[in-house]
Amino acid sequence: MADNNSLLRIYEQMLRIRLFEQKAQELYVQGLVTGSMHIYTGQEAIAATAGELLRETDTITSTHRGHGHCIAKGGKTDKMMAELLGRKTGYCGGKGGSMHMADFTRGNLGANGMVGGGLAISVGAGITNAIIKKNDSVTVCFFGEGATNEGVFHESLNLAAIWKLPVIFLCENNLYQVFTSVAESMPVKDVSIRAISYGIPGITCDGNDVLELYDVLDSAIERARNGQGPTLIEAKTYRWEGHYTGDGYARGGYRSIEEIDLWKAKDPIARMAKYIIESAIADNELLEKIEAGLKDEIEKAVHFAMESPWPDDEDLYKDVFYEKEEV
Amino acid sequence: MADNNSLLRIYEQMLRIRLFEQKAQELYVQGLVTGSMHIYTGQEAIAATAGELLRETDTITSTHRGHGHCIAKGGKTDKMMAELLGRKTGYCGGKGGSMHMADFTRGNLGANGMVGGGLAISVGAGITNAIIKKNDSVTVCFFGEGATNEGVFHESLNLAAIWKLPVIFLCENNLYQVFTSVAESMPVKDVSIRAISYGIPGITCDGNDVLELYDVLDSAIERARNGQGPTLIEAKTYRWEGHYTGDGYARGGYRSIEEIDLWKAKDPIARMAKYIIESAIADNELLEKIEAGLKDEIEKAVHFAMESPWPDDEDLYKDVFYEKEEV
């Protein structure tokens, strides 16, 4: 069970993610962000709850829809904004962008442009922790339901299961993969049933409900820390926005407006706010103060990014290889 | 239920496979066959039963351990021997060898050097039959239990299930993948449980028992013909020989001699012979006549292969592309 401080922190992180994403979209529309950017709005409860439960020494692997994961793992919004704008002060010196946001200081091993790209990487992190370093760190591997149709999903869960690696496979099932629906791409209703192939626990939960997520994640993380191996968690949720910023078909095209409205009514942030107020964990005033503080932070992040220098020309050729050879 | 003629034909095919394999091993030891050759001995019931149930217009995809599949689908032992010896008269003009034995005249789409290589190909054959040609042909996809750990296994069963393609995924679980045991490579006891991930039937059966195989395969093939989609069948069996010809560790190395003896006692061919005699389907004399005929066939096949010409020098450059462009 989450204590009140945890819930407040989760609330704040959810809101930080939402406000970050709103701003990122604005910047994209202004032409300041290039390439594909995938907005996390609607799914915030999942990242924020996982982030709250993880230690700084734990690791995550993230996805193309990764801003929320990065923030939840303690990532700084100013360095993130700078990365989106391709500046030298960004997390990756401007070389990664939205789809490659990584923060090794906080255990974020990186977003990934390849669907399912983090799955095998999380297994490797599990090897380091369980077999080589023999510590009790865990790795949360985020991925969408679409990634569960990739072969590497199968190979990763299989290996993690055989070696009982401390990895929590956290599937955010938002019902769509670009324009394609779950029904078209998967012959089973729940992703979690796929855990059976690997003899590991598989759990489906409400991805918009922090309290449920907290308990499900908490026990999966505990299992992993105790050497009992991986868990597959499916958090059902919904992305409010288009697949990528600029996707003109997300409202009324491949998704009905009714469906979108239905899910917006399940907004995880509003739900959490209501719970916080009703349970007297905090009052409206405090929540407003939090929001004001976050808005200020995001504005400053944008300012920081805009004022930041571009990478130097020579940076093009740097970082292809680790240079100091240790021979 | 298999009728008597079917059972006799299956018996004959099993024996043809066994005798072919014995001879192939001899030729390998003599240095006449190069590369890796994987002997099917011990698993004959599976291919032979499937072969009996398939029509000439049905297709199969085969594996690195594919001689038995080729014979079972009606392949000619002389062309197979010639292929093993790298001769121009072989099924692939000597360019394929053991691991690429194919016979398009009989619907054998080919053995494959890549573990799991036939899985996606069988799905494509299913697309042709069910979606494009809309006929009632089916495809039997043979693979070992090791292949079920490849990502492409997952992707193939998933797609076949969504589109209800007429493919029978026939896993020959012989308990080992080269030197590695099932226990090391798979966190579940039965491969068939993996069918759950795709919402399709999964059945485990005795791969050394023709009668059981016949019924299981018969209903899976019927399902497929009727547009009800794929089935995953796991036939438990054992390879008597090393992983490849020349594997010096198969007896008493990674496999105990007791285990091998236990499985040899379950010889599918001896078992079938016993059943045939006991059920008065045929007498000993007839079985001996069959065996004599097969021995003669195999000797002739070797003779054919040995007398056959080598490929021409120019063949090196041929068949890279289909040459007549149809534009």
Added chain:
Amino acid sequence: MTVIKYSQAIRDAIAEEMRIDQNVFVMGQDVETMGGVFGCTKGILEEFGHDRIRNTPISEAVIIGAGVGGALTGTRMLVEMQYVDFILHAMDQTINQAAKVRYMTGGKATVPLIIRAQQGSGRGNGAQHSQNLEALFCHMPGLKVVMPSTPYDAKGLLKTAVRDNNPVLFFEHKVLYNTKGEVPDTDYTIPFGKADIKRSGKDVTVIATSWMVLKALEAAEILEKQGIDAEIIDPRTLVPLDKETIINSVKKTGRAVIVHEAHEVCGIGAEIAFIIMELAIDWLDAPIKRVTSAQAPIPYSSKLEKLTIPSVDRIIDAVKEVMYIK
């Protein structure tokens, strides 16, 4: 002739070939819905129905692998990789299976498989969504490799690809989708292995592929004003490669610059240079130059991306170098 977009040229080629041949089947991620992410399959579902075009799961290996299986059994499999970068999940199917099965079966297998993929940098998509991978496929025998630079070429070559009985990699460039050009109103095809001289000139031969053809043409305009007359050759297909047109041009001009967006090392530039050296060394008045992306992954930051993509300026510089003009 009608002026249409490159993406529409592709769409029209697909639709026309599907009308001609009932055995053409299209599949890929999101191809069925909303006309696909790049609009290249717009209207196909409506006209041909769900049994001729299908969305797949995100499963590159089975998309191409089933492509092989369908092709082996008589379907013309026209499969799409949204971004060529994703084909790296399906290299077994592409290189071990599609490319080799005809050869391995001594010519018994026939593989009418067309893999369409969008490639290239220029839109700030970062290292995993901006690659140009044609050299990998040129290296491996058994695959044809097509890289159209104009709507006319795209349509004519795609129609040829669909009728070919071999695995064809058809690379579309993301930056070109919105470019426009004239396309005949009647059925036409463009043979593989026939380079197109996009501009004739006498002073220097510039061999360029895909988007780089447009950059080379821009460079040629500027060079013309400076009195340099560049011949721009677009091979259009890299396998088969039209050596003859290239060699004839180099014999005429005595100088060659090769421009491609893919990385330099072991790229098609080295190969074409070797061929020129083998067949026309005595006509060369200067060492051949190549202009390529840096030997580094494609950076996200638009500033750096611009630096890595061969620019008009860099092409001009290379031309001047081979002409010994400072």
Added chain:
Amino acid sequence: MTVIKYSQAIRDAIAEEMRIDQNVFVMGQDVETMGGVFGCTKGILEEFGHDRIRNTPISEAVIIGAGVGGALTGTRMLVEMQYVDFILHAMDQTINQAAKVRYMTGGKATVPLIIRAQQGSGRGNGAQHSQNLEALFCHMPGLKVVMPSTPYDAKGLLKTAVRDNNPVLFFEHKVLYNTKGEVPDTDYTIPFGKADIKRSGKDVTVIATSWMVLKALEAAEILEKQGIDAEIIDPRTLVPLDKETIINSVKKTGRAVIVHEAHEVCGIGAEIAFIIMELAIDWLDAPIKRVTSAQAPIPYSSKLEKLTIPSVDRIIDAVKEVMYIK
């Protein structure tokens, strides 16, 4: 110095590095049991136990992908692909992930991942078990590529690879496993990017890789008897490539032949030729020749396989051609 087999040199390098660094972890198909299919991990399980070496399922994507993840978190991942052909299942992990993650993160990620793979033809294994794929990896920035031709080089270079902080592709040749050579009894490493002149000569430079080095040396012996003095250069690592040694040699001899077993088109031969042309064209007395496998998959039949692999005779012919000797 002790005379040992190439396979043992590899085994010894692995064992020695595992003793030095507790963070080295070995995994791959069948590596744990019976010393692996080629005996290159013999005794490793016994000495280091199941927490330092593990059998994996047949899952190439996760073998290399987990290699990346382990490397990113501080383990030195020494993974094995039994045959290099299987890496085609894991090209996303190799090219999209391993090769790019350092660059994409602006140098924040470090990837000490070594991928050992056996490659090459010569044993009648057919098209899917005989490939030489080094050019694919040379083309993609971010990967080091090593191809030892002797036990001495194999051991010294593998030890360097294990200590390197970058993804390294270490290609062993199946035909070389049983070859023998002298190896020092004490710890040594061989730096990457340093070619080895396997035989010095003054008439012609022959650049050869892996097994082809042995063939080139054989050819040189025969040529010597005919009064031709060939210099044989083994680059040993293709990325980084020691251009200097190659260029110096060509400046001395004025002639170059490049021998590799991989296919010709976009191979390392074209690349090296381009470099020579760029840096030493004025010293060249003849066009460069390359000797490679045919641009066709590797055939099974031993007769055809022998025809496709560069032979001593074909090397001799190429040398004579560049020397204009009939």
